[in-house]
Amino acid sequence: MADWRGHGLTTPEVYRRMAAEELRGLSPSYEALCLGVSADAAVIARLDSLPGPKRQPNLLLAAVRFLDGPIADFAAFRSFVIDRWEDVAMTMLERRTQTNEAGRCAVLLPALAAAGRPLALLEVGAAAGLCLFWDRYEYRYSTTAGEHRLGASTAVLPCAVTGPAPLPGELPRVIWRAGLDLHPLDVCDDADVRWLECLVWPEHAERFARLRAAVDIARADPPHIATGDLLTDLPAVAAQAPAEATLVVFHSAVLAYLDAEVRAAFVRTVRDLAAARALVWLSNEAPAVVPGTDVGRDGPSRFVLARDGVPVALTQPHGSALTWLRP
Numbered sequence: 001m002a003d004w005r006g007h008g009l010t011t012p013e014v015y016r017r018m019a020a021e022e023l024r025g026l027s028p029s030y031e032a033l034c035l036g037v038s039a040d041a042a043v044i045a046r047l048d049s050l051p052g053p054k055r056q057p058n059l060l061l062a063a064v065r066f067l068d069g070p071i072a073d074f075a076a077f078r079s080f081v082i083d084r085w086e087d088v089a090m091t092m093l094e095r096r097t098q099t100n101e102a103g104r105c106a107v108l109l110p111a112l113a114a115a116g117r118p119l120a121l122l123e124v125g126a127a128a129g130l131c132l133f134w135d136r137y138e139y140r141y142s143t144t145a146g147e148h149r150l151g152a153s154t155a156v157l158p159c160a161v162t163g164p165a166p167l168p169g170e171l172p173r174v175i176w177r178a179g180l181d182l183h184p185l186d187v188c189d190d191a192d193v194r195w196l197e198c199l200v201w202p203e204h205a206e207r208f209a210r211l212r213a214a215v216d217i218a219r220a221d222p223p224h225i226a227t228g229d230l231l232t233d234l235p236a237v238a239a240q241a242p243a244e245a246t247l248v249v250f251h252s253a254v255l256a257y258l259d260a261e262v263r264a265a266f267v268r269t270v271r272d273l274a275a276a277r278a279l280v281w282l283s284n285e286a287p288a289v290v291p292g293t294d295v296g297r298d299g300p301s302r303f304v305l306a307r308d309g310v311p312v313a314l315t316q317p318h319g320s321a322l323t324w325l326r327p
């Protein structure tokens with residue numbers, strides 16, 4: 001996944017890269033809009049009036065949808081952005097890219113197959129907390145030996161598995177769950193849920209349905225998401241986890257938004273916590289975002305799943321595929 005904090009790229013380059021590296025083959029409508037934006041001086045000038053991190057393609061595209069703007073063709077999209085720029089800019093400034101993909105639980109779960117003890121789940125960068133319900137979703141792993149199904153739920157998580165992944169025989173026993181986020185979203189707030197819906201790429205009907213189902217599950221038992229920074233506030237949240245559980249500190253699509261020094265300091269914080277109690281650390285991030293997970297960037301967009309800093313699998317960023325790396 002590209003790092004949209006900029007890294008020296010111009011705004012047209014960011015949109016061109018998004019089209020070529022993230023959207024091609026996955027969202028033709030967004031690919032066309034991003035290519036259109038990249039070549040449109042008037043739209044680019046407006047985007048460039050925003051702070052760097054606020055120029056992100058996903059933010060612009062979701063903001064237009066949030067305002068009921070058109071996304072079917074670039075000409076209409078462009079007119080809307082220009083005519084309603086104040087509203088579009090305000091939405092982009094107020095909101096953030098907080099795509100919350102429950103499907104990622106399918107790639108995280110096998111890394112805990114042998115945990116044994118009950119789990120306390122602590123997600124860093126949890127957004128609305130939809131990845132905290134590992135025990136309430138239905139998993140459908142397709143393997144060369146056939147389908148491996150786990151759980152029964154309205155939220156179904158299909159995942160294509162390659163390699164010797166240790167697929168669990170039963171759902172984990174989760175006795176505590178909590179999130180930590182700079183700006184938590186509230187699953188019980190209709191505007192927050194609508195924002196989450198607008199962040200799902202238009203062609204992804206299956207993901208949209210899963211989001212709706214996951215939101216219903218989360219609304220029945222809203223998760224506690226502490227407001228705070230992953231660097232300074234993790235120890236205080238971790239201290240609330242029951243001692244008899246294995247504490248699973250995990251994050252997915254979060255650390256890429258941070259500087260390398262902050263990432264390194266975060267890793268030190270997690271390792272300090274692990275020295276003091278039973279703790280498993282799972283990271284599911286783009287290659288090299290977590291130190292020691294640089295497996296190269298060839299091929300399709302993918303994340304690296306690492307357990308305690310050691311890469312164990314390559315994953316499709318929304319959780320639909322898993323390639324296990326080691327027995």
Ligand SMILES: C[S@@+](CC[C@H](N)C(=O)[O-])C[C@H]1O[C@@H](n2cnc3c(N)ncnc32)[C@H](O)[C@@H]1O
Binds near residue numbers: 096097
């Ligand atoms: C792209 S979302 C991913 C949400 C969720 N992890 C998932 O996989 O569906 C990234 C989240 O990280 C949060 N975040 C970014 N920087 C953070 C920080 N320094 N401390 C805590 N949360 C942060 C954002 O607010 C956002 O909700």
